[in-house]
Amino acid sequence: MPFSYELNKTPYIYLAKKKAMSISKKEYKRVTVKSLIEMKKQGEKISMLTAYDYSMAKIVDDANVDIILVGDSASNVMAGHETTLPITLDQMIYHASSVIRAVNRALVVVDLPFGSYQSDPKEALRSAIRIMKESGAHAVKVEGGIEIKESVKRILNAGIPVMGHLGLTPQAIYKFGTYTVRAKEEHEAEKLLEDAEILEKLGCFAIVLEKIPALLTKKVSEKISIPTIGIGGGKFADGQVLVIHDLLGMTHEFNPRFLRRYMNLYEDMGNAISRYVSDVKSQDFPSEDEQY
16 A cells, blocks of 8 residues: 555654655666666656766765766866866876776766867777776767767777767867857757767767757757756756766856756855964964874
8 A cells, every 4th residue: 555645644654655755766786878778768867967086076976976977177177277178188087087996886977078089080989998998987978969970980889888968069169159058049959959869879878968948958858769968958858967066166156047056165165264274373273182
């Protein structure tokens, strides 16, 4: 007999009901490409966050995030560059290696950086192989559609899982000239849908849809069988991704409409550090109990 919560019931019955509901969804001890396809089929939303170092990746993985993206956004939040373009393949491998050492459950996907795959399929394969061999990553991510078809095909033929990325593609920022919403015009929306189908047919296991209209995300998500992961793509995507620094409020000057902050670490960390400085200056730290 199913539980039905009523106001006069004891709280533990409500908790038992919640537990019973949660059991119906499969628990994944290790998330794989196959797991993500299953999640889409079952209607379970996919969670994805960025991480770039061991300590942060450990926290993210322990919180049961499904996918950890070692994004080229490290160029912005870790190195202070204006765009993602300056980060190198060697630097991406360094960040990915740090993350991999921390992770036990999540699928770790690594961005192929700008210039390492766009023009030459052989170079794309070499770059992907280096990431997989030297970092231990589980998959790579690339930006673009039909333009990078041969590079994607070459990487997939080597047995390396590939995640696509359509819509606003930050590596092409100088081509677009702005970070505004993409694919609002019919012709661009049609091309994005065609590119999504091409990436699926090639064998990509998922596609990130960045900063496009929510209804277009819905159309793409219904059209293809592989999961879509939205960032500024609305609620109809099969999953969501955010940059961890944005979610935690460490990047306080970045305020796009799609961002939900769950903490204000910029302020909290600043206050904690100020207290430390004050305690050192006043000789309150270290105390008698904090020395040998």
